[in-house]
Amino acid sequence: MNETFVQRAYGRVNLIGEHTDYNGGWVLPTAIAQFTEVTLKQRNDKKVILHSSRQREYTYELGQEVPSHDWTDYLKGATKLLHKFTQEKAERFNGFEATIESTIPEGSGLSSSAALEVSFMKAIRLAYHLNVSDVELALIGQRIENEFVGAHVGIMDQMACSLATFHTAVFLDTKNLTYEQIELPYDQMDLLVINSGISHQLFAKGGYNERRAQCEEASKLLGIKLLRDISLPELATKKLPDILMKRARHVVSENERVHLAVKAIKNKDLNSLGQLFIDSHHSMRDDYEVSIPEIDFLVELTLAQSDTFGARLTGGGFGGSIVAITKKGKALEVANSILPLYEKQTKKKATILS
Ligand code: ADP
Ligand code: MG
Numbered sequence: 315m316n317e318t319f320v321q322r323a324y325g326r327v328n329l330i331g332e333h334t335d336y337n338g339g340w341v342l343p344t345a346i347a348q349f350t351e352v353t354l355k356q357r358n359d360k361k362v363i364l365h366s367s368r369q370r371e372y373t374y375e376l377g378q379e380v381p382s383h384d385w386t387d388y389l390k391g392a393t394k395l396l397h398k399f400t401q402e403k404a405e406r407f408n409g410f411e412a413t414i415e416s417t418i419p420e421g422s423g424l425s426s427s428a429a430l431e432v433s434f435m436k437a438i439r440l441a442y443h444l445n446v447s448d449v450e451l452a453l454i455g456q457r458i459e460n461e462f463v464g465a466h467v468g469i470m471d472q473m474a475c476s477l478a479t480f481h482t483a484v485f486l487d488t489k490n491l492t493y494e495q496i497e498l499p500y501d502q503m504d505l506l507v508i509n510s511g512i513s514h515q516l517f518a519k520g521g522y523n524e525r526r527a528q529c530e531e532a533s534k535l536l537g538i539k540l541l542r543d544i545s546l547p548e549l550a551t552k553k554l555p556d557i558l559m560k561r562a563r564h565v566v567s568e569n570e571r572v573h574l575a576v577k578a579i580k581n582k583d584l585n586s587l588g589q590l591f592i593d594s595h596h597s598m599r600d601d602y603e604v605s606i607p608e609i610d611f612l613v614e615l616t617l618a619q620s621d622t623f624g625a626r627l628t629g630g631g632f633g634g635s636i637v638a639i640t641k642k643g644k645a646l647e648v649a650n651s652i653l654p655l656y657e658k659q660t661k662k663k664a665t666i667l668s
Contacts (some may be wrong), residue, residue, distance in 0.1 A: 316355070321436035323429040324349045325418040326474035327507050327637050327668065328628050330594050331481050331572040333470025333602060336526050337533075338540035338563045343474035344498065346507060346668045350416040350429040354437040354576065357409040364389055366414040376409055381462055388427055391462030392435050395454045400444050407442035421513030423629020424667065427463075428471035431455040448476040449491060451568040466526045467630075468619040485576050489542060499582045503623065504645035505637070506616070507668035508653075510608050512633035519576035519622040521604065522630050529565060541565045565600040568594060588624025588639055594615065595626035604631025607658045612636050622648055635667065 324345040326599035327365050331341035355569040357363075358373050360376040364386060372386045376397065379390035389412075400406060412434065418426040435451050438444065446454075455472035459465040469488050478484050498505070533541055535554055541562055544552075549559075571590045578587040595613050599605040609627050616625035616638045649666045656664050 317488070319356075319437050319441040320351060321354075321433050321440055322349050323433035323436065323475040325424040325426065325429050326478050327424060327505070327635070328470065328474070329637060330570060330575045330590060330626070331470075332594065332628070333529075333604070333630070334542070334565055334568050334572065335470040335488040336384065336466065336652045337468075337529050337569075338542040339565065339569040340542075341470045341486050341488060342483045342496070342572055342575060343445040343470060343478055343486070344482050344484070344505070345474070346418075346420070346424060346572070347480075348417040348419075348424065348667060349500065350426065350433045351438040352433045353413045353415075354441050355411045356441050357411065359409050361409040362393060363390075363409075363585055364414070365412070366416075368414075368416070368420075376407075379462075381464075385430075386432050387463050388458060389434055391458035392431055393438070395457055396435055396438060396444070396446070397451070399454060400447060403445060405442075405444055407438055407444065410438070410441065412437065419509055419535055419665070419667075420511045420634070421457070423514060423627075423634030424507070424509070425471040425475055425629075427459065427465075428455055428475040429460055432472060432475040447448040449473070452476040466523045466603065483579070485572070489540065496576055496579055497513045498579060499584070500642075502582055502642050503584055504640045504642060505642055505668055506625075506645040506649055506666070507635055507637050508612060508616075508649060509635045509665045509667055510633060510656075511662040511664050512606065512608055514630060514633035520570075520658075521632050525561065525602065525604065528558055528561045531575060532562040535584055536562070542569055546570060560601040560603075564597045567597055567601075571597075584623045584639060588622070591624030591626040591637070591639065598627050598631060602631070606631075606633060608656075608662060609633070609636060611659060612652070612656055612664065615655055616648060619648045619651060 326343040329342040379394040452472035621641045621646040623643035625637040628637040
């Protein structure tokens with residue numbers, strides 16, 4: 315009983331393919347160095363005791379999980395849904411004490427919530443020998459957010475936290491859950507991730523769920539199941555209310571950009587990849603309307619550096635982080651030239667993550 319079980323999940327940065335996952339589309343995330351680590355000790359009863367270095371201790375009983383609209387919902391949702399899943403296979407788990415440590419900033423579009431769910435469930439799986447695959451854990455993680463937390467997120471974050479590695483990006487088809495690991499040309503480029511210092515936490519959920527509902531409405535009016543099922547030229551021949559056309563145009567064009575980005579990465583064509591980042595940012599800013607002035611400014615500053623190939627808002631938006639690609643060995647130089655300008659203008663503290 316004194317044995318401890320430790321599991322980690324890394325945060326992710328999405329290179330391109332934003333707001334496509336709940337439309338059955340394609341995404342391209344890669345792991346970042348920041349991670350969440352869960353250390354678990356089994357108990358003989360049904361009690362779950364949670365310690366997070368960022369929160370106060372919390373205790374609940376397995377089978378008594380009720381949402382309380384705070385950080386514990388991610389974990390109560392995990393034991394509730396994991397129990398349901400393992401029960402069908404006649405497997406079970408007991409209570410435990412879990413200690414959570416994380417270096418992923420919260421609400422920065424780098425998936426601290428998915429890393430929390432995934433590392434927590436992996437630790438329970440390890441301690442209690444549960445027969446559940448990484449992909450099944452990712453699907454349960456998505457259900458936690460949808461059904462327990464009330465965030466209608468797609469499957470990207472949990473799949474990325476479950477599967478992403480450092481030197482590759484996961485080219486994921488979110489409808490079929492098939493994926494290819496794409497080698498990133500780190501011999502020619504650096505990846506730069508900067509957290510704007512503005513958390514999306516306070517207002518993201520409303521805006522995110524609204525965007526999702528608009529996509530569902532657009533699909534219904536177009537007579538298709540998912541926005542992945544239509545091409546850009548086809549969409550251009552259709553009639554939709556203005557706002558829905560803008561939302562649909564972002565998703566459909568973004569799907570196209572993910573495919574083009576994979577091609578550019580395979581060809582080590584970093585100029586084309588950079589341009590796709592720029593186009594993606596404009597689409598998120600103008601058609602999907604999920605950027606904010608501070609993020610636009612950070613992107614502009616980054617693009618003004620001659621060593622930058624491309625930069626864009628990454629994650630769901632309304633704050634969060636940017637991702638950029640620079641010439642090899644130049645990421646820190648670029649970041650160090652822009653951060654003082656950003657901080658002077660916005661009075662926010664930005665941080666370099668990757
Ligand atoms: P993101 O996933 O982009 O970081 P979310 O709003 O989806 O943002 O998730 C952030 C929430 O996840 C936090 O508000 C908190 O409730 C929870 N969370 C993430 N990491 C931790 C942690 N280490 N300890 C406690 N709660 C955490
Ligand atoms: Mg999240």
